[in-house]
Amino acid sequence: MNAIINRRDLEFQLFEVLDTESLTARPRYAEHSKETFLAVLDTAEAMATEKFAPHNRKADEHEPTFDGQRVSMIPEVKEALKAFCDAGFIAAAHDFERGGMQLPVVMTQAAFSLFKSANVGTAAYPFLTIGNANVIHRFGSEAQKKKYLEPLLTGRFFGTMALTEPQAGSSLSDITTTATPNADGSYSLSGNKIFISAGDHELSENIVHLVLAKIPGGPPGVKGISLFIVPKFRVNDDGTLGQKNDVTLTGLIHKMGYRGTTSTMLAFGEKEQCVGELVGEPHKGLSYMFHMMNEARIGVGMGAVMLGYRGYLASLAYAQERPQGRAPTNKNPVDPQISIIEHADVRRMLLAQKAYVEGGYALCLYCARLVDETKVGAGETAIQEAGLLLDLLTPIAKSWPSQWCLEANSLAIQIHGGYGYTREYPVEQFYRDNRLNPIHEGTHGIQALDLLGRKAIMNNGAAMKLFAAEVQKTIAEAKADPALAGYAAELGTALGDVASTLQAIGPVLASNPTLALANAVLFLEAFGHTVLAWIWLRQALAAQRGLQRGAAADAAFYHGKLAACRWFYRWELPKTRQWHELLRSLDDTTLTMKPESF
């Protein structure tokens, strides 16, 4: 089994780039220290390595089955999750008084990243539960918190997010599941959901579904969507389980990857009554869900990063060990073969992976750090600004790793040659697993519409201005270092390109949104690469600081960061020029193509 993380990199991100230690100065985290943070990582790394990673392949080969009555899966999943819950990880970010560890979000995301690297399929169950618990924590009534949140936080109950329906897909406006009010204040749910991850299993005593549904008579479209708690087993007021609710598993979905996580089709209220509790107010369900979407989407991005990261480490180890071929200048077949890491093209594939996965990691951790600022930021303005920045960067944190860390997985296969294509090596599974990430939690195309059609221009471009100001800070700092001044200039140009493109497209967004949004994915990619160039320059600055501190043992590590930064600026950032040209040309090739001409 290959390593699940480069701990040196993780600690670099947390303590040298993000200054996570400074969070301990905030009252909420006053009882923490760098030592407690490191202890959490140690626990997570050991548990992920010992309990999660060993059955990653087995769970892929023996996916959950459904015999019409029960869902069965390999026992290692339940054992691993018991350890996870017993260690208190589900409640890691919650208050001490709720039994939580009261950890900053950036630290919980860092710890959770290790489980994702080890076994993304098994890790999905608690992460869905955490997302579910966050919604109830934020929007549920006290009674609901008592009944559902407490057992969710200990892992007695697991949770789901039940949004998607077969006839609606991403178009939540078109869901048809209904919730009819009962006399006792509860609701009767009726309808079908699809692609519900962790929608059924026997890993926990109960499953709490958070279901989007429409109350009859409400407004049409998304304005008529409400949110309901629908438990698999009804919960009595004393917390004991009551009768089974009519939530029927109508089938398991068989996927290309991510096979350890059950993906389900569920029917609500098909034969008997299916009782649900309204969360918050009627018709506000989607806004509640969106409130939690930032974290969920960063979580998806982080999952994509970690699959890429694991593949990178596997292919790095392989490239160091595998002898094959000789240097281009050596024509003597009697000489011994060299390790393939000596070949320039293998190093290219390793550098590309390093740039993608360590860049993606830095981005997702940065966003998690922003979530902390939205919670414990110094004052209203800081909190508001962190929120704006987070809104803007979330589509990138979700989509960029889903695209480029998947590409990293492909490169990891390629380095392994024929072996990489076999199931005897781990990298093909990472590639299959990762292909889900550009799809779920809002497809790539939907992230692009969200970014260009909303986030980039909201509040008169306020978020974009904030972002530009942050980037300018980094540019100013890098300009002062001759080794980085060139990157600073290039980043400035790239940032200017984003602004120019928005200036060109902005008026068209109002006058002809169809045309302006037609190539929105290009904006997502161009902005994404610019964000990552910034993220890499931040890392390069931290590496320079490290080198100046003169820790000799770390020099190779810091030089690696500088090389990956250089690679990104030479090989990746220049791609944005063509994307911007195309965007500004308002190319209508896709719009004018007639369906019958395909």
Next chain:
Amino acid sequence: MNAIINRRDLEFQLFEVLDTESLTARPRYAEHSKETFLAVLDTAEAMATEKFAPHNRKADEHEPTFDGQRVSMIPEVKEALKAFCDAGFIAAAHDFERGGMQLPVVMTQAAFSLFKSANVGTAAYPFLTIGNANVIHRFGSEAQKKKYLEPLLTGRFFGTMALTEPQAGSSLSDITTTATPNADGSYSLSGNKIFISAGDHELSENIVHLVLAKIPGGPPGVKGISLFIVPKFRVNDDGTLGQKNDVTLTGLIHKMGYRGTTSTMLAFGEKEQCVGELVGEPHKGLSYMFHMMNEARIGVGMGAVMLGYRGYLASLAYAQERPQGRAPTNKNPVDPQISIIEHADVRRMLLAQKAYVEGGYALCLYCARLVDETKVGAGETAIQEAGLLLDLLTPIAKSWPSQWCLEANSLAIQIHGGYGYTREYPVEQFYRDNRLNPIHEGTHGIQALDLLGRKAIMNNGAAMKLFAAEVQKTIAEAKADPALAGYAAELGTALGDVASTLQAIGPVLASNPTLALANAVLFLEAFGHTVLAWIWLRQALAAQRGLQRGAAADAAFYHGKLAACRWFYRWELPKTRQWHELLRSLDDTTLTMKPESF
């Protein structure tokens, strides 16, 4: 089951772009006509649809197994292959007198493409047999042809190519399998091979392995490699089967995709004598193999194209049928949903696929057409020039579809959304199957070294000059059409960029090959995109001719070709600018990166 081909496109390629009908004027093909060509396609399409496509998923789900004695697989494979062999497809390109159809290579590749689209895993068995038979046909003795070629051509025997060894991989220089001469003129083989496709099965009476091995005392490295026929069962002089040869299946390899084709580890002469026959002269084995490599590599490219093509057709059908969402300008949730093909981003993903797969198809068929010219060209010069052009384009025909038609498969998944990630839909299998193609028959990196280090500069750049002259012909023709003149100019610039880059790198190839070749993959990609831009302009010219003929029923088809051409020139060709810049800068980021800094 979705369609395996757009027959309109195939006939467009063959008869409107490649003028395949003109081949019937050559003596070898005088007995053929457009009608016999179409009849071959009809037979192939029907058989591929009825016998190959239906078990494509089943073969993936029930891959071959080995119980230590025998290889078992689903019976549909054998049934399909019996039909294929009975129809005479293995001998399709061979002489009438050998029982063949004496078809042009472009027609056999066109017919075979349909089987690849239908079921690439089952189709691999006869295609390996065809490659094997071609080698024996070209280099075997009359006695070997009688013993092996005849039963190979009828499908009584199947064949393999046994090159790769575990300790050598792509570095054939380092193979260690030995062939020791026996008193009777035969050789005793000893050694191990890996990744031998179709290396064992019970689909045919016998398996003829073409094995690369070294005769003790020969020169070191590739100059000491010889080629041997090593049958699973020895063949008596009267053609009957003798005792089993000691070729042992030591294990099946389990792959991510392409699961229908057995991938084997073979041991030769482990316990008893394993007898082989030398093909041609000693130590010339590799050159014999390379002679057949062009066709094999075009075959790989064609396989990649067809997996992409099938995915394109599947996602096109899905996009036409699936209602979801509304136009950006329609905020009324009560309106019915529209087909997703109405969404610009879905059309982008369809256009990209169309550009990749129809472009790749045109390229592979063009190369197959060149193979015909190397065989029946009008005079020595024409034959030699076709050979040069083919040598130059083969790395592109192999690598470009392997890269971009795989990307097409990813887009086909994306159009399907969550459904595309499930095994209930076919597109995820195409994606898994296609991931093999950048690896086998020379990895992407090896194609790049072959192109930049050899093909692009051989004979003082003779092949590149020939190619440039061909492109200039197309440019001249397109310049005369106002609708295409813009593309002509852009293609001219792209061609000039290739020349400038070679001019910049050329001297360095001699003085510092390590530096010059470090970024060879970028040259492969830049040249590949330029070739495809040319291929697309050729198609656009043919489409314009079609429109001028005024066949109203075909107008939508031709407009589709023009739109895909436009898409390629706007979205894809401009990428080459950055690649050329990077190439000319002789960027050494990958060379200077230290292994310990990863």
